[in-house]
Amino acid sequence: MRLASRLDNLGTETAFAVAAAAADWKARGNEVYPFHLGDLDFPLAGHIVEAMNKAIADGRTGYCPGPGIPELREALADDIGGRRDLQLDPAEITVMTGGKPVITKFIQAVMNPGDEVLYPNPGFPIYESQIEYHGGVARSYRYLPTQDGFRIDLDQVRELITDKTVAIIYNDLQNPISAESTDQEREAIAQLAQEHDLWVLSDEAYFEMRYEGESRSIASLPGMRERTVILYTFSKKFAMTGSRLGCAVAPPDLSKVFGTMNTNDESCTTHYVQWAGIAALRGPQESGQETLRTLQGRRDAAVELVNQTSGMSVQTPRSTFYLFPDVTEAIQIVQADGLADFAEQALHHTGVSFCTRNHFGRPQPGEDRRYIRFAYSGLPEDRIREGLTKLRDWVGSF
Structure with missing residues (x-):
C-alpha cells in the first residue's frame, strides 16, 4: 500500500534527532550535558498546578468550544494586547494546543499550492516543513552577522518577493540565533508587507523571555494589525512546554477560520489546561520573574565559557x-570534518550535546562561517559550567 507523496516534504524538529544521539550516548554509561533541546527544567508554579487540579476535580474534562473557553480568550486578549499596546477583542483570539499549530493553520489558511512564503533561515525548522508539506514554495531569507548581532538581509528579502509571494514569517527574538530586530528593521518588514499585500506570521514565542530592553510587536505598527497573525505560547514564560497551550491572535475573519480548523483537527484544546492558562495569566507573576533571573545567570555563565574556548565567540x-x-x-x-563531525566529537569527548546551524534550515549559498546552538534553559548553572569547561579544555588540548 502507498502513502501520500506529500509526506516526502514533511520535515521535523531536528533537535529531537540530536536528543536521540545524546540519549544513546548516555545509555552507554556516559555523562551528557543536554544543550540541544530548548525545554525548561523549572516546575510549574504552584497556583497553576492548583488551578489545573481544581478544574479536573470540578469536572472540566470534557469537550469545550473549539476556539477556546471565553474566560481564557478574554484573559489572553487583555494580557497580549496590554503588552503590545493593542486593544484586542476576545474574538481575535483562537486557543490552540501550543504555538506550533499556529504555524500550520496559518499556512493552511493563507497559502495555496504553488504560492511562495518567505521564512527565516537559520530559523525554526517547522516553518520550512509546513510550507513544503502543504504544497507551497519555501523561500528562505538570511541573517547577516554584525557587531551588534544578527540582522535580516533586507536586500535579499526585497529580491525574494515575487507576484507569487503571499506571506512572510517573521520571528523577532529569534530561535536559534537570539536575534532581535531594531525598530528600523521591524518597520522595513512592515513596509514590505504592505507594499506587496503580504500576510505576516509574527512568531512571538519569546516576546517576554528577555533580560533587558523592551519587546515590540510588528502588529502594533500602523497598517499591520489587519494583516498580522501573532503566535503566542505558554511554553516559555510559564514553563508549560508539555501542557500544550498557546493561541493565535488574528483579524476576526481569519480567527473564525482558525476556530473551524480547530474543530476539524482536534475538536478543542484540553479543557482543564485552559483553566491553568487563566491562572498563569491572571495569577502571581513572581515565578516567571525568578525564571528570568535564573536564566540570566545561566546565560552569563555560558557566554563566559564559550568566549574562553579557543576558536569560539x-x-x-x-x-x-x-x-x-x-x-x-x-x-x-x-x-x-565539518559541523556534524565536530558535534559528534564534542559529545564523545566531553558529553556536551548541541545542535548545529544545519539543524535550522538548509545552509544558503555563500555561508562561510560555522555556528552551533546552545540551549541553556534545561541545565542548572553548575552543570553549564561543568560541561562547557570540559568543552573548553578539550578544544584547548589540541
Missing part, C-alpha cells in the same frame, strides 16, 4: 535562552 544576547556561537576556527583546531 559569541555576543551576549538580550533575549531567548539560546547562544549561537561562531565555531569556525574551533572546527579547524580539533581537525573535525
Whole structure:
C-alpha cells in the first residue's frame, strides 16, 4: 500500500534527532550535558498546578468550544494586547494546543499550492516543513552577522518577493540565533508587507523571555494589525512546554477560520489546561520573574565559557535562552570534518550535546562561517559550567 507523496516534504524538529544521539550516548554509561533541546527544567508554579487540579476535580474534562473557553480568550486578549499596546477583542483570539499549530493553520489558511512564503533561515525548522508539506514554495531569507548581532538581509528579502509571494514569517527574538530586530528593521518588514499585500506570521514565542530592553510587536505598527497573525505560547514564560497551550491572535475573519480548523483537527484544546492558562495569566507573576533571573545567570555563565574556548565567540544576547556561537576556527583546531563531525566529537569527548546551524534550515549559498546552538534553559548553572569547561579544555588540548 502507498502513502501520500506529500509526506516526502514533511520535515521535523531536528533537535529531537540530536536528543536521540545524546540519549544513546548516555545509555552507554556516559555523562551528557543536554544543550540541544530548548525545554525548561523549572516546575510549574504552584497556583497553576492548583488551578489545573481544581478544574479536573470540578469536572472540566470534557469537550469545550473549539476556539477556546471565553474566560481564557478574554484573559489572553487583555494580557497580549496590554503588552503590545493593542486593544484586542476576545474574538481575535483562537486557543490552540501550543504555538506550533499556529504555524500550520496559518499556512493552511493563507497559502495555496504553488504560492511562495518567505521564512527565516537559520530559523525554526517547522516553518520550512509546513510550507513544503502543504504544497507551497519555501523561500528562505538570511541573517547577516554584525557587531551588534544578527540582522535580516533586507536586500535579499526585497529580491525574494515575487507576484507569487503571499506571506512572510517573521520571528523577532529569534530561535536559534537570539536575534532581535531594531525598530528600523521591524518597520522595513512592515513596509514590505504592505507594499506587496503580504500576510505576516509574527512568531512571538519569546516576546517576554528577555533580560533587558523592551519587546515590540510588528502588529502594533500602523497598517499591520489587519494583516498580522501573532503566535503566542505558554511554553516559555510559564514553563508549560508539555501542557500544550498557546493561541493565535488574528483579524476576526481569519480567527473564525482558525476556530473551524480547530474543530476539524482536534475538536478543542484540553479543557482543564485552559483553566491553568487563566491562572498563569491572571495569577502571581513572581515565578516567571525568578525564571528570568535564573536564566540570566545561566546565560552569563555560558557566554563566559564559550568566549574562553579557543576558536569560539559569541555576543551576549538580550533575549531567548539560546547562544549561537561562531565555531569556525574551533572546527579547524580539533581537525573535525565539518559541523556534524565536530558535534559528534564534542559529545564523545566531553558529553556536551548541541545542535548545529544545519539543524535550522538548509545552509544558503555563500555561508562561510560555522555556528552551533546552545540551549541553556534545561541545565542548572553548575552543570553549564561543568560541561562547557570540559568543552573548553578539550578544544584547548589540541
